Amino acid sequence: MHCTGRSWLANISRLLKVAFRSAKVRVDATFAERKATLILRTMRRRYNTLLACHLPYRQAGSLSYGTSQGEQAVKSSYRIGLLIALVGLIGLGAYPQQSAVAVPTPTPIVPVDTNMHDFMEGMFQAPYRRLKEALANEPKDNTAWKAIRSDLLILAEGSNLLALRKPEKDQAKWDELSVASKQAGELAFKAAKLKNFAETRKSYEAMLVHCNECHKVFDDGKHQLTP
Ligand code: HEC
Numbered sequence: 411m412h413c414t415g416r417s418w419l420a421n422i423s424r425l426l427k428v429a430f431r432s433a434k435v436r437v438d439a440t441f442a443e444r445k446a447t448l449i450l451r452t453m454r455r456r457y458n459t460l461l462a463c464h465l466p467y468r469q470a471g472s473l474s475y476g477t478s479q480g481e482q483a484v485k486s487s488y489r490i491g492l493l494i495a496l497v498g499l500i501g502l503g504a505y506p507q508q509s510a511v512a513v514p515t516p517t518p519i520v521p522v523d524t525n526m527h528d529f530m531e532g533m534f535q536a537p538y539r540r541l542k543e544a545l546a547n548e549p550k551d552n553t554a555w556k557a558i559r560s561d562l563l564i565l566a567e568g569s570n571l572l573a574l575r576k577p578e579k580d581q582a583k584w585d586e587l588s589v590a591s592k593q594a595g596e597l598a599f600k601a602a603k604l605k606n607f608a609e610t611r612k613s614y615e616a617m618l619v620h621c622n623e624c625h626k627v628f629d630d631g632k633h634q635l636t637p
C-alpha cells in the first residue's frame with residue numbers, strides 16, 4: 411500500500427492524458443467515457459487507500475471524523491483530483507462532440523453577378539419566344555419536340571434559379587410564383603416527352619399565367635406574355 415498523497419494525482423493526470431489522446435485519435439465517445447470511468451474508479455480506490463493510510467491519525471488523535479490533519483490533507487487532495495477529473499471529463503465530452511458534429515461548410519451557390527432584367531432577358535426571353543412559335547401548332551417531327559423539351563426545361567429550371575434572386579420585399583410571394591412556374595413548366599416538359607401536344611400546350615399556358623402573375627406583382631404589370 412502506497413501511503414503517498416501526491417502520486418495518485420500524478421496517476422490520474424496520466425490517465426487523463428491517455429484518455430485525451432485516445433479521444434483525439436479515435437473520435438469515439440464510448441471509448442472516452444470508458445477511460446473516464448476508469449479514472450473515477452482509480453480515484454475512489456486511491457481515496458480509500460489514503461484514508462486507510464491516515465487511519466492511525468484518526469485513532470490516535472481526534473475522535474470526530476475529518477478533523478485530523480491527515481484526513482484533511484486527503485480530503486483536499488481528493489477535491490483537487492475531482493476538479494482535475496471534472497475539467498478533464500468536460501474536455502473529453504467536448505472533444506469528440508466537436509469532431510463528430512463538425513459539418514463541412516457548404517460552398518455557397520452564388521448567381522452570376524447581374525440584375526433581374528439581364529436574367530429574364532438572357533434566360534427566359536428566347537425560350538419563351540421559341541416556344542410560342544413551336545407550340546402554335548402540333549409539332550411535326552422529333553426534332554421539333556426535342557427543341558420544345560429543351561426550352562421547357564430551361565424555363566422550369568430557370569424558375570428554380572429565381573430562388574437565388576429574391577427581392578428584398580415579399581419573398582414568400584416571389585417563391586410561391588417561382589415554384590408555381592417551375593411546376594407547370596415541369597408538367598409541360600413531361601407531356602412533351604410523351605409528345606402529347608394537348609397536355610404540353612395546357613401546362614405551357616398554365617406556366618405563362620404564373621410568369622405573368624409575377625410580372626404583375628414585381629414588374630408593375632409589364633411583360634404580360636401571350637401563349
Ligand atoms: C418570381 C418572379 C418571376 C417569374 C416567376 C417570372 N418572371 Fe419574368 N420577370 C420578372 C421580373 C421582376 C422582370 C422585370 C426585370 C426587369 O426588367 O427589371 C421580368 C421580366 C421578364 C421579361 C422581360 C425581359 C426584358 O427583356 O425586359 C421576360 C421576357 C420574362 N420576364 C419572361 C418570363 C417567363 C417566360 C416566365 C415564366 C416561365 C417568367 N418571366 C417568370 C420576374 C419573374
